[in-house]
Amino acid sequence: MTPAPRRALVFRVGGVEFVLRPGGLVLFGGIAALLDVVLLPLALSDTPALTHHVVAAVLTASMIVTTLLHESGHVIAYRLQGAWPVRITLRGSGGACAAIIYKDSPARGLARALAGPAATALIIAVLVLVQQAPALPRVWRFVAFTLTVFSLFDLIFNALPVYARGDGTHALRAVLWLLHRRAPEDFAVLYLWRPPILAAAVLALSWVAARYLPWDTTTATIAALCALALCAVPPLALVWRLLAGHGLLPAPGGLGRA
DSSP: OOOOOSSSEEEEETTEEEEEOHHHHHHHHHHHHHIIIIIHHHHTTTSOHHHHHHHHHHHHHHHHHHHHHHHHHHHHHHHHTTOOSEEEEEETTEEEEEEOOSSOOHHHHHHHHHHHHHHHHHHHHHHHHHHTOTTOOHHHHHHHHHHHHHHHHHHHHHHTTOSTTSHHHHHHHHHHHHHHTSOOOHHIIIIIIHHHHHHHHHHHHHHHHHHHSOOOHHHHHHHHHHHHHHHTHHHHHHHHHHHHHTTSSOOOGGGSOO
């Protein structure tokens, strides 16, 4: 685990190191401004501006808390596996969790990767129950709904292998390791398995959206083309690797071994 950046606020709670980087301030500050200036005046047009300010502050603080709870799921998995120390970082791309690991296995890696999305899924379940409360005022029902949407997006984004260091990619790597009894190559994880999974997710999400949103033919066609383009990545990557093996093309760094 690398030292904490100099330009960051660092503090410790219960033995866990928390790092707030400038990018995290920009991210959540931008969310607060967007809520206060754009979303809330439209969604709560019959309420005063002070209400918008308060709700924007509460929503942003709640999003920070849900992000920290997601990372706390990883912390619990690290602690149960004996990894220590553990650090949670809030940065421009969201939250991150890291620890020093002395002994690892694919099963341990899979448990760590899924712990964060599991925590977020539990948060969503609680928020859905909160929205069912009949006496909940409209403003706070809107807060719960918005936070549910934010958490649902966070769950999907983290559970799918969207980016190389995400929970979904770590989980995919661990599953391939368990299936093949050896550490998978970055090539297999990033270029062979990740694109078809994302293509299936695009089609599934477009089908779900079509049931609840006005979904015209053009949008559905775009979703299908995106899925087709993702499915084209594995064969193209295999051809590139074959040609690179014969010295006809340069080998990209990501096509090497893990």
